[in-house]
Amino acid sequence: MPDEIxxxxxxxxxxxxxxxxxxVELAVVLTATVARVAxxxxxxxxxxxxxxxxxxxPQRMVDLAQLLGIEKAALTGLVDRAERRGLLERGxxxxxxxxxxxxxxxxxxQAVAAFEAGVTSAxxxxxxxxxxxxxxxxxxxxxxxxxAARGARAA
Amino acid sequence: MPDEIxxxxxxxxxxxxxxxxxxVELAVVLTATVARVAxxxxxxxxxxxxxxxxxxxPQRMVDLAQLLGIEKAALTGLVDRAERRGLLERGxxxxxxxxxxxxxxxxxxQAVAAFEAGVTSAxxxxxxxxxxxxxxxxxxxxxxxxxAARGARAA
DNA sequence: GGAAAAGGTTCGTACTGTTGACTATACATG
DNA sequence: CATGTATAGTCAACAGTACGAACCTTTTCC
Numbered sequence: 001m002p003d004e005i006x007x008x009x010x011x012x013x014x015x016x017x018x019x020x021x022x023x024v025e026l027a028v029v030l031t032a033t034v035a036r037v038a039x040x041x042x043x044x045x046x047x048x049x050x051x052x053x054x055x056x057x058p059q060r061m062v063d064l065a066q067l068l069g070i071e072k073a074a075l076t077g078l079v080d081r082a083e084r085r086g087l088l089e090r091g092x093x094x095x096x097x098x099x100x101x102x103x104x105x106x107x108x109x110q111a112v113a114a115f116e117a118g119v120t121s122a123x124x125x126x127x128x129x130x131x132x133x134x135x136x137x138x139x140x141x142x143x144x145x146x147x148a149a150r151g152a153r154a155a
Numbered sequence: 156m157p158d159e160i161x162x163x164x165x166x167x168x169x170x171x172x173x174x175x176x177x178x179v180e181l182a183v184v185l186t187a188t189v190a191r192v193a194x195x196x197x198x199x200x201x202x203x204x205x206x207x208x209x210x211x212x213p214q215r216m217v218d219l220a221q222l223l224g225i226e227k228a229a230l231t232g233l234v235d236r237a238e239r240r241g242l243l244e245r246g247x248x249x250x251x252x253x254x255x256x257x258x259x260x261x262x263x264x265q266a267v268a269a270f271e272a273g274v275t276s277a278x279x280x281x282x283x284x285x286x287x288x289x290x291x292x293x294x295x296x297x298x299x300x301x302x303a304a305r306g307a308r309a310a
Numbered sequence: 311g312g313a314a315a316a317g318g319t320t321c322g323t324a325c326t327g328t329t330g331a332c333t334a335t336a337c338a339t340g
Numbered sequence: 341c342a343t344g345t346a347t348a349g350t351c352a353a354c355a356g357t358a359c360g361a362a363c364c365t366t367t368t369c370c
């Protein structure tokens with residue numbers, strides 16, 4: 001995982017095409033920021049996402065895969081690696097012998113708390129470069145884009 | 156690559172921690188958007204980034220790695236795979252027999268043009284969900300964050 | 311002239327993801 | 341109740357991506 005922000009990114013900053021590069025450059029910056037926090041916590045970014053996705057309640061694989069936007073087979077591998085690390089465990093689902101539910105272990109709960117705190121802090125640091133009055137505006141617009149994108153997909 | 160926007164993302168939307176999740180969810184949405192365009196063009200996202208990074212002039216590997224924010228060894232593999240696809244070629248650098256320069260082939264030039272157009276269109280589509288007057292504001296704030304992040308890293 | 315640094319590759323390793331196939335189980339239908 | 345369909349999850353093969361260490365060749369520095 002790159003530990004530095006690249007000078008160019010998806011979308012061709014080198015060409016200076018109007019408008020486009022900011023957003024993909026932003027994605028790269030945000031992703032690299034999260035990756036750095038994950039590395040500090042000895043996680044991979046996907047492991048961080050997985051642990052966050054688990055939250056307080058056991059989750060079924062099918063629901064987790066949907067939540068994370070990945071294929072079930074990919075989730076099998078991701079959960080295998082996290083289980084091997086002792087961060088989570090698989091268990092049976094009452095009433096459905098096909099299904100498997102996944103829940104955090106104590107180590108996983110600790111890891112995710114640290115990861116969350118680190119990501120919050122790192123992103124606050126990223127936005128600290130903006131004028132104070134612009135920060136909630138930026139978050140609001142970001143949220144609006146995400147909600148709309150998710151709504152479009154669910155439709 | 157997920158072809159749908161996940162319900163949660165890096166940063167723990169499930170926990171609803173104030174502010175943080177929007178930005179990492181945004182990164183996931185943007186990355187997934189670019190990945191879909193890449194797939195349409197039969198590229199991987201990193202191949203898209205690489206071709207955009209090459210631009211109009213041959214680039215040395217050491218500069219490309221820096222530009223893309225990856226280790227030289229990783230770039231060797233990335234360039235190997237793109238070269239195998241006929242998208243670029245390696246050549247000598249006058250005056251420095253250690254160095255290798257990389258340049259787009261005709262096929263690569265065509266691929267990157269289509270990729271750029273597709274990404275532009277897809278991102279415009281993403282932002283179309285925002286009120287018209289908010290779009291330049293969002294791009295401006297995104298750009299400011301990226302410029303600041305890149306500046307901090309270069310320092 | 312020799313040491314240090316630079317440019318790039320190779321190798322081993324791990325993570326991530328897709329696709330297709332498979333097994334076991336749940337559900338729907340006649 | 342038997343049978344067909346659908347679902348949940350895993351497995352295997354494969355490919356892309358990335359890092360760190362080691363290596364070779366060449367350039368730069370003292």
